[in-house]
Amino acid sequence: MTELAKSFDPAPIEAHWGPLWEQRGLYTPTLDPSKPSFSIQLPPPNVTGTLHMGHAFNQTIMDSLTRYHRMLGHNTLWVPGTDHAGIATQIVVERQLQEQKLTRHLLGRKNFVARIWEWKEESGTTITRQMRRMGASVSWEHEYFTMDEKLSKVVTQTFVTLHEQGLIYRGKRLVNWDPVLKSAVSDLEVESEEEDGSMWHIRYPVDGSDETLVVATTRPETMLGDTAVMVHPEDERYTALIGKNVKLPLTGRLVPIIADEYVDKEFGTGVVKVTPAHDNNDYAVGQRHGLPMITIFTLDAKVNDEAPAAYRGMDRFVARKEIVADLEAQGLLVEVKKHKLMVPRCTRTGQVIEPMLTNQWFVAMNKADPSVDGQPGQSIAQKAIDVVQSGEVKFVPEQWVNTYNQWMNNIQDWCISRQLWWGHQIPAWYGHDGEIFVAHNEAEAKAKAAAAGYTGSLQRDEDVLDTWYSAALIPFSTLGWPEKTIEQDLFLPSSVLVTGYDIIFFWVARMIMMTKHFTGKVPFKHVYIHGLVRDAQGQKMSKSEGNVLDPVDLIDGIELAPLLDKRTTGLRRPETAPKVRKNTEKEFPDGIPGYGADALRFTFAALASLGRSINFDSKRCEGYRNFCNKLWNATKFVLMNCEGQDCGLQTHEPGACASGGYLEFSPADRWIVSELQRLEATVEQAFADFRLDNVATALYQFVWDEYCDWYIEIAKAQLNAAKDLGNDQQQRGKAEAAQRATRRTLIRVLETILRLMHPITPFITEELWQTVAPVAGRKTAGSDESIVRAPYPTPDLSRIDPESDAWVAKLKALVGACRNLRSEMSLSPAERVPLLTVGDTAFVTQAAPVIKALAKLSEVKVLDEAAFTQATSMAPVAVQGETRLALHVEIDVEAERKRLDKEIQRLAGEIAKVHGKLGNESFVARAPAAVVDQEKQRLADFTATLARVREQFQRLG
The missing domain is CATH 1.10.287.380 (Valyl-tRNA synthetase, C-terminal domain)
Incomplete structure (x- = not known):
């Protein structure tokens, strides 16, 4: 007889099965062209530390889908990987160097990059260890890092190809600029939050008259770069002034008064200053009107030589104070009003972003592709719009198509260069006079230079590519492209991309564009957009707020003191520690108890609705740990009554047994089988709809309510029925047939439950299945068969028995009535x-x-x-x-x-x-x-x- 532990203890179970699954190669995909295929790409976490709750939630969804399709017998590949995360990783390592009184410039580029590779090995190991603890059934032999040699070659090849097609170019355009990083940053690294500011009203004298125009601005320092002021063409107050000039205060430069419908007549004074080199909207106005673009800041946001000498070398915010003071002294400052404004800050450094005109590399989004038989074809962006419109790529929920289309229909050329040292260095070499030679390597660049008649030395571009560029190639770069591989045949496009709504444009759209352009295929068939994980009060999880949780801490449990340690919380500023202590002690006064991976996964699954955000409450983990314990105890009861007993396995189908024969199924036996078929149908549909919350809810309700609280209690009575039959052999034989049928139903339904639950709760189901399956006749005792590759249950609706359903419904009603009478009469359970x-x-x-x-x-x-x-x-x-x-x-x-x-x-x-x-x-x-x-x-x-x-x-x- 098998001896299960008294209660469910997840730690030893997880420690045993996790490594064993990998050793047996159970996650390696089959490559059988005759089978359906399922594949999924892991959104690669950044190698900047550890996985957070969002990763754990996302990976629970992906692993559940993967395990489900693997059990269906499909060729199943879940590709894991990590992203080099150029900006984030460089910042982390530079901070480590600061603690050692070093800088990257002191180390030099080669040594600095080597130091980052050391950090990557440490951080990457932490991340994969966390994934293993969560039970992620990825194909580890397909693991990649976006800076691996194979993927780097794909990055270079696609860059060169796009450049040859005229779809990558270098130009001077306005970009988000971080003056601390001294690099362009993507919109994803910029967050705009409302802050207290001021609105300065400044008088601009109209040249050749005594008139003035009053301009309102929140950034008076940028007036040094003004090249126009503008009014609405239908604003009668200023119609007569259009075409005249104003004298720019503090500089004496004359700038024109222009008309543009961009101006809101009702806002402020109806007069707007135009600084094309330092404002995105002004940049567009400047292009429309052919205005000069004067950059007034250096790359570290100090005033440059384009400004009057009095302000040169000042930090932009110091210059602001001096400029305001000078305007007031000259009688040109009309008034200052308090004003709420959206301030863009870099999420990596916290610095205010400065729109800056710099030379950068761009991918042309809307230029026709010339590669179709030498004739212009669709643009990269249009291809991506069309595949969503046609349904070749479907969004779940469908409403996100509107968000996608809104971005894509207004897309601008993509700035792909970054002024960093960590990343894929741009494969371009420059001559002395600005000649550019894009090539796969230096030897090829020299050959191209020679062919063009250039004989001088070449200098490689020091910039690196935007992290999202290599990320956009992942759907095909990880499957062996440009070589022909069976993985591409079976797993491209992948079945579904599971991701948050915050990166639809930054990653989802770019994968569609690049994959369609280079392979002719879409990268995935479905995009499942889930919400973001927030704390129990709906607040964004933030290290500074102290509400961040490490998923492994929830699995294992942790004492309070280590949780408040700087290393564990990843705090950037020690002054935030009191807030962490306050929030942590409030939720976990005695530390985190530890719920196990299965309970955490079930919690995430139950929360995986199609909403925008997920409020994570640790009390749900406690409830689902109790659920695991309920299943554990139910299994102990079933094994105690079935193991070593005749469970009626000689007959394979309950419906084939005649009344009074070898098996005598009661209405309750037939009812629980009916309910099981309904459960299987519900789960099947929920997986098809990507509704893991429906899967979890259906499983919980069936296991706890129908199987444990009703059927097992009925089974106890049915198993005890023969005790009072005396020596009546006919009646005893009939009772034994009924007991046999009950044992068969108990063990078979339980074994099916374990397979149904496995995608969400892999560890406990494997542990129990190893004992239950041999008794249920589903596995050979002593074999190394695993539930990981066991067949997933599918519904047989012909086995639903309405008469038995009605019988049990009547039984429940009568028992409920009896319980109500007991309650009303205050009878104790023992009476x-x-x-x-x-x-x-x-x-x-x-x-x-x-x-x-x-x-x-x-x-x-x-x-x-x-x-x-x-x-x-x-x-x-x-x-x-x-x-x-x-x-x-x-x-x-x-x-x-x-x-x-x-x-x-x-x-x-x-x-x-x-x-x-x-x-x-x-x-x-x-x-x-x-x-x-x-x-x-x-x-x-x-x-x-x-x-x-x-x-x-x-x-x-």
């Missing part, structure tokens, strides 16, 4: 009393052993009308359908009259409601016939029950 019944004699007689056990009765007596009336003249009587029932105990007559009177009022109210519906001509005319019939039946049932309750009330005098 067993007789049940008296009249009405549905056949049913009560058949179900008596089960009713007795479930309602904790001493006996069940079926009486005729006269005997029941006499025995219950002073007893509380419940009415359930055709059956009246009473517990044979002394009663408080007055209390029972009050109870019955309350029930009469309730039933009368229900009857009135139904009369109201049926008396409403509009309802009867519009409602489906089935609904009207249902209401009529409810009326008949309520009326019959009311008559019986009134009769009982009358008997009490």
